[in-house]
Amino acid sequence: MLKICKINLRTFTNRHISRLIHNETNKNQEADFGFRKVKYEEKQTKVNEVFDSVAEKYDLMNDAMSFGLHRLWKNQFIQEIDPNPGMRLIDVAGGTGDITFRYLSYLKNLDSTKFEESQLPLVTVCDINDNMLSVGKNRSVKMKFKEQIVWKVGNAEKLVEENDNTYDVYTIAFGIRNCTNIENVVKEAYRVLKPGGRFMCLEFSKTNNPVFKRIYDFYSFQMIPVMGYMIANDWNSYQYLVESIRMFPSQDEFASLISDCGFRLVSYKNLSNGAVAIHSGFKF
Amino acid sequence: MRILTALRKDTSSFIKTNLAQRTVLTVGSGLLSIFDPHRDDMISAFGELTSFGVLSDLQRKMLNDPEGALILKEKPVINSKVLDLNKLATFPEKTFGKEYVEFLRINNITPDTRKPVRFIEDEEQAYVMQRYREIHDFTHCILGLKTNMLGEVTVKIFEAIQLDLPMCWLAGIFGMLRLGPKHTQVYLDQNLPWIIQNAKHSKPLINVYFEKYFEKNIDELRAELNLTILSPKINEFKD
Numbered sequence: 001m002l003k004i005c006k007i008n009l010r011t012f013t014n015r016h017i018s019r020l021i022h023n024e025t026n027k028n029q030e031a032d033f034g035f036r037k038v039k040y041e042e043k044q045t046k047v048n049e050v051f052d053s054v055a056e057k058y059d060l061m062n063d064a065m066s067f068g069l070h071r072l073w074k075n076q077f078i079q080e081i082d083p084n085p086g087m088r089l090i091d092v093a094g095g096t097g098d099i100t101f102r103y104l105s106y107l108k109n110l111d112s113t114k115f116e117e118s119q120l121p122l123v124t125v126c127d128i129n130d131n132m133l134s135v136g137k138n139r140s141v142k143m144k145f146k147e148q149i150v151w152k153v154g155n156a157e158k159l160v161e162e163n164d165n166t167y168d169v170y171t172i173a174f175g176i177r178n179c180t181n182i183e184n185v186v187k188e189a190y191r192v193l194k195p196g197g198r199f200m201c202l203e204f205s206k207t208n209n210p211v212f213k214r215i216y217d218f219y220s221f222q223m224i225p226v227m228g229y230m231i232a233n234d235w236n237s238y239q240y241l242v243e244s245i246r247m248f249p250s251q252d253e254f255a256s257l258i259s260d261c262g263f264r265l266v267s268y269k270n271l272s273n274g275a276v277a278i279h280s281g282f283k284f
Numbered sequence: 285m286r287i288l289t290a291l292r293k294d295t296s297s298f299i300k301t302n303l304a305q306r307t308v309l310t311v312g313s314g315l316l317s318i319f320d321p322h323r324d325d326m327i328s329a330f331g332e333l334t335s336f337g338v339l340s341d342l343q344r345k346m347l348n349d350p351e352g353a354l355i356l357k358e359k360p361v362i363n364s365k366v367l368d369l370n371k372l373a374t375f376p377e378k379t380f381g382k383e384y385v386e387f388l389r390i391n392n393i394t395p396d397t398r399k400p401v402r403f404i405e406d407e408e409q410a411y412v413m414q415r416y417r418e419i420h421d422f423t424h425c426i427l428g429l430k431t432n433m434l435g436e437v438t439v440k441i442f443e444a445i446q447l448d449l450p451m452c453w454l455a456g457i458f459g460m461l462r463l464g465p466k467h468t469q470v471y472l473d474q475n476l477p478w479i480i481q482n483a484k485h486s487k488p489l490i491n492v493y494f495e496k497y498f499e500k501n502i503d504e505l506r507a508e509l510n511l512t513i514l515s516p517k518i519n520e521f522k523d
Binding site: 218222223225227 | 308313323
């Protein structure tokens with residue numbers, strides 16, 4: 001298994017770098033669905049099917065797979081954003097609402113009067129999958145953030161309902177690797193952000209630590225699909241998940257891409273030995 | 285000596301696993317089967333993962349019997365698409381086909397509830413496992429046992445003795461512990477001695493091509509298979 005991973009990594013890296021360099025939209029070609037190749041148009045449907053299947057047990061599986069670490073990563077992500085009262089957020093691929101709820105809690109704790117007085121809605125949550133949004137909506141009622149959030153179905157590559165220069169912050173957490181064309185997503189982010197606005201991405205990335213890498217590879221390829229089957233009765237969706245992580249560009253490659261889309265002061269921060277990274281860019 | 289046949293390809297229901305994965309899955313599915321009995325996918329997984337070694341013995345047993353060998357050759361499947369249940373319902377009373385359809389109706393079950401075999405790599409052994417699952421209802425019917433807890437435990441012990449699958453033993457023994465006091469008494473006094481005799485002396489049901497006997501009178505079939513039934517009372521599936 002590990003050997004196959006290494007071979008795939010090598011071919012992936014070569015393939016991916018050439019794709020980034022050429023910057024082509026591969027509409028007539030294929031897209032990566034984990035380690036499998038599917039028709040470009042098919043990827044979205046297939047990803048949708050994955051999330052239809054995982055929606056209900058999504059939060060439970062996140063806790064199980066990351067041993068609760070995903071909570072720390074998301075907390076750190078919000079700290080990095082450092083929101084101020086009145087800042088409007090668009091949380092893309094925001095599904096079950098983890099980032100949104102943390103964002104609103106942070107603002108509320110910062111200054112609860114200003115929070116109550118803020119112009120509504122404060123956050124737009126956008127996701128391609130309706131089931132994930134439903135889970136999020138239910139949670140928002142429990143968390144008492146019903147009024148501050150607008151939930152919309154939408155495609156990160158083409159946010160048709162959003163006007164240019166609208167938002168102060170754009171977040172996409174553990175969502176961008178599921179998109180068919182990453183570059184389009186980043187370009188859309190640039191479009192909908194106000195000048196001075198900030199693009200923030202939290203995503204799985206590449207670890208360089210060789211010891212950690214062996215354990216991480218073993219754990220993610222061998223154990224995660226098994227856990228997915230036991231907890232959520234779904235082996236294939238979690239197999240897709242771990243493969244999609246491997247197919248995502250490295251920290252530097254992704255930073256280059258963000259830069260190429262017009263963002264300035266692009267930087268990244270590694271979490272958990274590089275297993276996860278926070279990328280940031282500003283629109284000036 | 286292991287009988288080698290084709291390995292299953294990665295089609296939609298088969299999942300290739302290595303030793304580390306199987307270990308974790310065995311423990312996990314075992315625990316989940318006990319704590320969440322509604323997870324029949326976990327029960328199936330546990331059954332498959334604990335069946336190593338036993339399945340090749342079963343395979344050999346089937347090949348050594350002419351009817352069993354025919355089943356392995358033709359690999360019949362049992363589901364509502366293959367079986368014409370409406371036609372069976374028109375058969376005369378006391379035929380196996382009619383009794384079977386009645387059994388399904390009274391217990392409110394269908395032949396479509398069996399999960400596909402996912403973790404067994406050898407194609408023929410995977411079929412043996414599948415066949416064992418699919419004839420479970422026929423076994424109930426021919427033994428005249430209801431699908432309540434008492435009936436299920438009794439059938440499980442029967443299957444355990446005939447097939448020696450670890451899952452059947454576990455289910456039979458632990459199932460017995462979950463019976464209420466009245467049923468436990470009936471089980472120990474009546475069902476257990478009877479089912480042990482039946483299991484030991486009858487033709488192994490895994491070698492019975494049930495689908496060919498639908499028109500036969502059920503009592504004749506029982507006699508041919510060397511099976512007896514209990515007197516109709518707490519066990520008979522017709523009330």
